[in-house]
Amino acid sequence: MSTKTTNYDLTKPGIDEAYDIAIPNANMDIIDEAIKAVSNDVSGKADKATTLAGYGIIDAVLKSVLAAVATSGSYADLLNKPTIPAVLSALTNDMNFKSITWETVSIPVASWSSSQATIAAAGMTADTAASSAIVVPEQSSSDAYTAAGIKAVAQGADTLTMECGTTPTVAISVNVMILK
Numbered sequence: 207m208s209t210k211t212t213n214y215d216l217t218k219p220g221i222d223e224a225y226d227i228a229i230p231n232a233n234m235d236i237i238d239e240a241i242k243a244v245s246n247d248v249s250g251k252a253d254k255a256t257t258l259a260g261y262g263i264i265d266a267v268l269k270s271v272l273a274a275v276a277t278s279g280s281y282a283d284l285l286n287k288p289t290i291p292a293v294l295s296a297l298t299n300d301m302n303f304k305s306i307t308w309e310t311v312s313i314p315v316a317s318w319s320s321s322q323a324t325i326a327a328a329g330m331t332a333d334t335a336a337s338s339a340i341v342v343p344e345q346s347s348s349d350a351y352t353a354a355g356i357k358a359v360a361q362g363a364d365t366l367t368m369e370c371g372t373t374p375t376v377a378i379s380v381n382v383m384i385l386k
Contacts, residue, residue, distance in 0.1 A: 214240060263329050268374060305329070305386050314369060315376045321373065322359075327366040329384045337386045339366055343377035 207220045208229075216233045219226070242308065281287075305331050317323040331337040341358045343351035355371030356378065 223329045258379075273349060296317075302345045307384045308381065309384075310379055310381050312382065313374075315374060315377055318370065321370050323370075324362075324365050325368060325380075325382070326353040326364060327361070327382050327384060328364055329360050329386060330364055331386070332362045334361065337361070337384060341366065341368070341386070342381050344381060347378045347380065350374050350376050351380070354378070356380075 208223065209218045209220070210216065211218060214236050216236055217229050219229055237339060274280045294355050311327070311329065313323050313325055317325075318381060327339060329337065330339060343356075351374075353372065354374040356374070358366055359369040360367035368380075
């Protein structure tokens with residue numbers, strides 16, 4: 207015995223019924239009509255829409271409550287702009303560092319012992335209040351540096367002690383910035 211689908215009232219022949227071409231044809235007509243109704247409903251919207259409202263979607267946030275920069279993207283519309291000095295000499299030293307030096311140091315594979323390597327860092331002191339260092343890998347060593355889990359763990363007179371989770375298999379080049 208035939209049954210009907212819930213949503214589109216399509217005929218589902220029973221297992222004991224003989225095949226009748228009229229049943230699939232009638233089902234196809236119902237499906238075709240439903241698809242055409244959806245097509246007519248959205249026709250012309252997607253190709254002409256320039257806003258969410260044009261797609262039939264109500265905007266969740268009204269444009270009028272957004273800052274002008276959110277819709278224009280213009281730096282001129284940005285509020286509370288930072289003051290950017292026109293010349294380098296206008297920059298202030300908020301951290302009261304007397305000097306900043308930068309050098310590139312290579313850490314050869316052979317220098318690692320018990321997961322540590324000591325590198326030369328001219329100007330570094332043991333006193334953490336008197337000097338600090340920022341260590342970043344050279345771009346060419348970045349993947350190996352990250353994979354080895356390298357970090358600076360101690361400082362001394364003109365030295366930095368580096369530590370790794372895994373001993374690197376290639377020399378690592380790092381940039382060392384010393385702030386004093």
